Amino acid sequence: MSHVNAVSFAILAVSFLSVTLIGFAAARWRPAEDPMQLNEWGLGGRGFGTFISWFLLGGDLYTAYTFIAVPALVYATGAAGFYALSYTIMVFPIVFLFGPRLWSVARARGYVTPGEFVRGRYGSQGLGLAVTLTGILATMPYIALQLVGIESVLAVMGLGTSSGNAFVANLPLVIAFVILAGYTYLAGLRAPALIAFVKDAFIYVTVIVAIIYIPSRLGGWAHIFGAASAHLKSVNPATGKPFGSLVVLPSGEWAYATLALGSALALFIYPHAVTGVLAARRRDVIRRNAAMLPAYTLVLGLIALLGYMARATPAVNAGVAAGGGDAQLSVPLLFQHMFPSWMAGIGYSAIVIGALVPAAIMSIAAANLFTRNIYKELFRPHATQAQETRVAQLASLVMKVGALGFALELNRTFSINLQLLGGIWILQTFPAVVISLYTRWFHRFALIIGWAVGIAYGTIEAYRTPGGGQQHFGASIAPVFGHTTYIAITAVLVNLVVAVGLTLVFHAVRLRDGYDHTRPADYSADAAPPVVAAARGTVSAAP
Amino acid sequence: MAQPAPPDSRPIVRGVVTVLLLVAIGGALVVPIYARSRPKLGDFPFFYWYQLAWVPVVAIACGLCYILLRTKPARVDASTNGGEVQQ
Numbered sequence: 223m224s225h226v227n228a229v230s231f232a233i234l235a236v237s238f239l240s241v242t243l244i245g246f247a248a249a250r251w252r253p254a255e256d257p258m259q260l261n262e263w264g265l266g267g268r269g270f271g272t273f274i275s276w277f278l279l280g281g282d283l284y285t286a287y288t289f290i291a292v293p294a295l296v297y298a299t300g301a302a303g304f305y306a307l308s309y310t311i312m313v314f315p316i317v318f319l320f321g322p323r324l325w326s327v328a329r330a331r332g333y334v335t336p337g338e339f340v341r342g343r344y345g346s347q348g349l350g351l352a353v354t355l356t357g358i359l360a361t362m363p364y365i366a367l368q369l370v371g372i373e374s375v376l377a378v379m380g381l382g383t384s385s386g387n388a389f390v391a392n393l394p395l396v397i398a399f400v401i402l403a404g405y406t407y408l409a410g411l412r413a414p415a416l417i418a419f420v421k422d423a424f425i426y427v428t429v430i431v432a433i434i435y436i437p438s439r440l441g442g443w444a445h446i447f448g449a450a451s452a453h454l455k456s457v458n459p460a461t462g463k464p465f466g467s468l469v470v471l472p473s474g475e476w477a478y479a480t481l482a483l484g485s486a487l488a489l490f491i492y493p494h495a496v497t498g499v500l501a502a503r504r505r506d507v508i509r510r511n512a513a514m515l516p517a518y519t520l521v522l523g524l525i526a527l528l529g530y531m532a533r534a535t536p537a538v539n540a541g542v543a544a545g546g547g548d549a550q551l552s553v554p555l556l557f558q559h560m561f562p563s564w565m566a567g568i569g570y571s572a573i574v575i576g577a578l579v580p581a582a583i584m585s586i587a588a589a590n591l592f593t594r595n596i597y598k599e600l601f602r603p604h605a606t607q608a609q610e611t612r613v614a615q616l617a618s619l620v621m622k623v624g625a626l627g628f629a630l631e632l633n634r635t636f637s638i639n640l641q642l643l644g645g646i647w648i649l650q651t652f653p654a655v656v657i658s659l660y661t662r663w664f665h666r667f668a669l670i671i672g673w674a675v676g677i678a679y680g681t682i683e684a685y686r687t688p689g690g691g692q693q694h695f696g697a698s699i700a701p702v703f704g705h706t707t708y709i710a711i712t713a714v715l716v717n718l719v720v721a722v723g724l725t726l727v728f729h730a731v732r733l734r735d736g737y738d739h740t741r742p743a744d745y746s747a748d749a750a751p752p753v754v755a756a757a758r759g760t761v762s763a764a765p
Numbered sequence: 766m767a768q769p770a771p772p773d774s775r776p777i778v779r780g781v782v783t784v785l786l787l788v789a790i791g792g793a794l795v796v797p798i799y800a801r802s803r804p805k806l807g808d809f810p811f812f813y814w815y816q817l818a819w820v821p822v823v824a825i826a827c828g829l830c831y832i833l834l835r836t837k838p839a840r841v842d843a844s845t846n847g848g849e850v851q852q
Binding site: 301304307308309311312314315316318319442443444446447468469470471472475476478479482483506509510512513514516517519520523524527 | 812
């Protein structure tokens with residue numbers, strides 16, 4: 223793998239450069255009257271309509287995780303990996319339900335982060351901080367996952383990782399991230415919103431070509447499913463059981479369903495997804511996008527099938543074995559062996575740019591959280607808008623360095639488990655963030671204690687679960703009462719039971735509760751405050 | 766405030782929307798529905814083509830719910846006076 227293909231490399235380099243230019247140019251796109259406001263840097267001025275929101279959310283939610291880890295899981299375990307399809311089907315009806323309420327209350331009260339909403343809803347600094355820390359902690363491995371995506375492309379191209387020197391090996395990744403950090407710092411959310419258009423062009427072209435061209439070269443779908451099935455039925459020497467199955471077995475149905483449901487419930491409370499939702503111009507934009515975003519789900523389903531195509535390609539299997547059995551290499555290797563080098567270059571670009579967009583949005587979302595819920599809440603309650611924006615810009619840099627550390631230090635064989643660990647944590651904020659959109663019944667201390675118990679339970683369970691050659695954090699599913707269940711679901715149920723029980727107790731002993739800063743009308747409010755509406759209205763009312 | 770009741774508050778609309786969204790979620794959540802290999806569509810086992818086919822079903826369900834919940838009178842206002850409505 224030491225030989226670098228010049229054509230593929232040239233195409234990747236040109237697309238990376240174009241995206242860099244677009245990223246920096248985005249600072250001048252839809253210019254704000256006063257760019258030094260967190261609304262502007264962190265939410266793109268809260269002015270994105272249906273069209274831009276579609277690209278932004280699509281670019282945000284369907285990440286390098288999609289392109290690398292999902293087919294890798296399908297490549298390794300078969301049908302079980304398709305839970306990602308089921309999960310991204312369920313997520314849209316779910317966001318349809320609560321997305322508009324969250325958007326409305328955030329618009330009415332000027333909230334930029336989910337932490338601020340919880341802080342305002344319960345008048346509780348502690349609960350706001352809990353949600354904030356969880357968000358930042360869960361986002362870090364998610365950004366790292368994007369880096370792992372870039373890494374596997376670079377590895378297949380023979381860049382970097384073939385060098386024995388650790389510094390040289392990581393250099394391309396570090397350079398890519400420094401540039402990403404540069405335009406995110408300058409342009410804020412406008413940069414990923416604009417780059418998302420390019421990202422999607424690359425992804426749609428790659429997927430359509432792959433799904434038509436590769437099966438014809440491999441002898442059709444019958445051969446692909448046949449080869450996959452033959453592999454999955456064979457016995458894994460490490461476990462003494464088959465590698466997987468072509469259709470989920472009855473014993474695996476519960477794990478499949480809970481993984482899909484847990485991931486779907488978690489997705490839209492991730493800070494970066496909330497950022498995408500809050501950047502919408504109107505309440506209706508979110509519902510309309512819930513109907514239009516499933517187009518990406520279809521693409522995800524097709525991408526998952528790339529895992530089987532990789533399995534049916536002997537050269538890919540040899541390459542994965544040569545790479546130490548790293549299934550993450552399967553899709554880049556598939557492109558390398560099946561596509562002419564220029565098309566492989568486009569495929570690599572799709573993955574790399576597909577990693578940059580969400581990484582940018584995630585670091586912005588985490589920076590918003592830090593600024594509003596830690597810096598302003600604890601250190602500078604009277605910070606000006608300009609100070610807030612400056613702090614957020616710096617925080618986005620720190621997040622990226624942290625994620626780089628995460629990516630370079632941790633085991634990368636199953637990067638999907640990193641994200642699933644983040645999912646376990648983030649789902650523990652579901653009662654405080656989502657259920658609170660509907661009811662203020664819970665007591666703030668009960669929610670905090672429930673959250674702490676859920677996080678502790680989930681982390682310990684994940685720690686105790688071996689798998690993938692590791693003793694700890696090997697998988698995110700564990701048996702509960704005889705059913706193998708996604709740990710996040712079990713943990714959030716424990717969390718809810720504690721929160722409900724303690725709320726009853728605290729209400730009974732009349733423990734003082736916090737002040738609710740929101741009003742019922744906030745949850746169905748639409749349109750912008752008059753000033754913003756006037757500025758944006760001229761655009762939306764144009765024929 | 767002098768608006769006709771927004772669609773969110775009409776019980777029939779709310780009921781229909783809830784059912785549509787629950788069916789959309791259920792079709793993916795209830796795994797035994799599709800954890801089988803037959804009937805095949807072309808060379809695709811049922812497990813795969815069902816899930817891919819369920820995607821547009823969910824999109825249409827969400828689209829219908831969007832249309833049902835749309836605040837019509839306000840949208841007419843929105844196009845004439847620049848979105849400054851619906852307080």
